[in-house]
Every structure is written in C-alpha cells, then in structure tokens.
Amino acid sequence: MKKVIKGLIVLCSFVISVASAQETQFSQFFATSAFLNPAYVGISGSATLDLNYKTPLGDGVNSLNSLMHATVSMPIQRVTTLASNAAGVGLTFVKESRGYEGVHQITNVLLAGSYNIPLSYSGQSFISLGLQGGVIQNKLDNDQLQFGSQYNPYLGYDSSLPSASLQNANRIVPTFNTGAILHINDHHNPILSKKSLWMGVSAHSVNRPKYGFYDMDRKPIQLKLFMVSRIRAATKASLHPSAYLLKYGEAYQVNAGLYLSRYLDRQLTSVLQIGSWYRVNDSFIFLVGLKHQQWKAGVSVDLNSQTFNSNEIVTGNTIATYEISFSYNFSLRNVIVDVTNPLF
16 A cells, blocks of 8 residues: 555656646536546445536626536445445536637536445545546537628628638547546544545546547647545544646646535534635635535635735736536435545
8 A cells, every 4th residue: 555655646746846727627626526537436425416517707708618517426335244335337527618608619428437446344445446438529619600701891790691611610539537546544434533545646538539620639638636635623623635736738737725624513414614725826716615414515716816916906807717516415324424535
C-alpha cells in the first residue's frame, strides 16, 4: 500500500509544477464524481441519482455557456458476513453549450463499470478500479450561424439569403476513460472515524478521438488527479483539505480547496458543508450544501480571479458562473451521513 501512495504522490507533484486552464468544468467536483473519475460508480452503498446545472447570470448571458450533468449509478455488493461493495455500474450524461445562444454544443454519454479491491477485512480501506466508455457529440448549429453571403447592403443581415454550410459540423466519436481511487479510513464506522484519505487518478479520452471539425483534430488525453483528507476538528465537525490537478493537452490546472463539514443533529443524519477552492491564476470558488439522510443539495459560485484588483472587486467583463446540484440516494437503511469524502 505504501508503494501505491508514494506513486500517486509523485504523480501529483509532477502535475502541480505548472498551472493554467483550458477545459470548461464543473465547480462542484465531488458532486459530479463519475465525471471526475469512473471508479466512483462502485463506491456508493446504494443506487444514486446525481444532477448538476452550471450557467452564468447577469449581463452577457447571450454568450451562453451552460453545463448539465446527470449520473445514475448502482452498486454490486458481495455477500459476506460484513456487507461491502464489490463493484458498480453507472450511466453519465453531460451536455455543454458554448458561444452565442449556445451555437456550439458538446454532449457526452458514458457508461462506466468499477471493481473494488479491499485492503482490509473490515472494508475500511480499498482500491477501486474503473473503466468508462461512450460517445462524444461535437456539434455546431448551422441554423444559428451568420455568413457574409447573407449580408444585404441595405438591410444588413438577411436570413432569407442563401448561406454556406459547414461540413463535419456534427461529429459523433467514441471515447474511453479509466481511473483508480485509493481510500484509507481509520474506522469503518462514521461515528468513530477521525481520519481518512482519498487519492485518485484518471485518464480521459485515452483513444484520442477525432473530436474537432477537421480530420486532423484529435481530442487530447485529459489527466485528472485529486487528493482529499478528512480530519476531525471537533465532536461533530471535520476539515477536508483538498487538491485537484488537471492536465489537458499542453495545459495544466491546479486547484486547492478546503471544506468544513458540521453535523446538525445527534443522530448524524444531517450535515452542513461549506468550502472554497482557488484555481491557480484563474478563479475562486465558494460553495455551500446540505445533506439529510438520502438527499443532498448544493450551490456554488465561480468567480474569475481577475475581478479582484488591489483587494477590491472590479465589475467588468467577467461574469460569475453559478452551479446547483441535487442528489438522491435510494438507500432505505443507512441514514447516517458519512463525510469521509467531500459532498460537493
């Protein structure tokens, strides 16, 4: 196990050397866990539905950039004296709209499977391995594009005039992802647990599909790494220092975060969680969420760091993006909320 941990730490250290960002992504990383790492689909103790929606608000919304996510996952349990997850399957749908009135649309439909390898008899420590495959649709809406041939010198743009048509404006290509997650917990009972560690690495679009509108354009392999720990700070409160690292082609991104989880009742069935992330040289993320027994809901705001100048917030061209999430766990037995991993 020590060799596994050491290898992941070395890989994290390599990625953290440079920071910049290109790929649009969700702000609530762990609320979109199957999109973060396919190994997550086998970790939940029961069938789960996860929903997310992210969009900008305010002036400039015509330059739309919206992001939607939905995942349905189902565990497969092994039958032993101590019940534990052996594997899991999950179906994920992600759609993004970019550009003026969402003229550019990217849709992912992904099916994932995972297998858990226990590292202790009680199941409190394990490695989860995941595979994910599906299709990506990369589409430009020709009906919303304007061409020079449609310009009338007297009336301006005239949609009745003939227009050009882009070839390969609707590409559907296969994609394959893989991932692994290491989980170490000091106790399998959430009431007695004081410390835990999650470390994960995943590779996305490993087949490098012809994703662009030209045949020579291939989607770069995307590497995602995360590390998060849980440290009990009080009887009902825990801190979650976190890091999320992303490599997309030649671009790198580094995120550092901190969550605070607080149980709201003696039965440990309700948790309030607040947190923040700093995306190096890019933005700040603030989030808050509540989980009660089977359901959880969260909201976050993503602010570009360039809006902060000399400790003052500058209102200009930058538009904050907002994200909401909702999740429902179909378990009918385990009502104790476990926050070894951040909720959002």
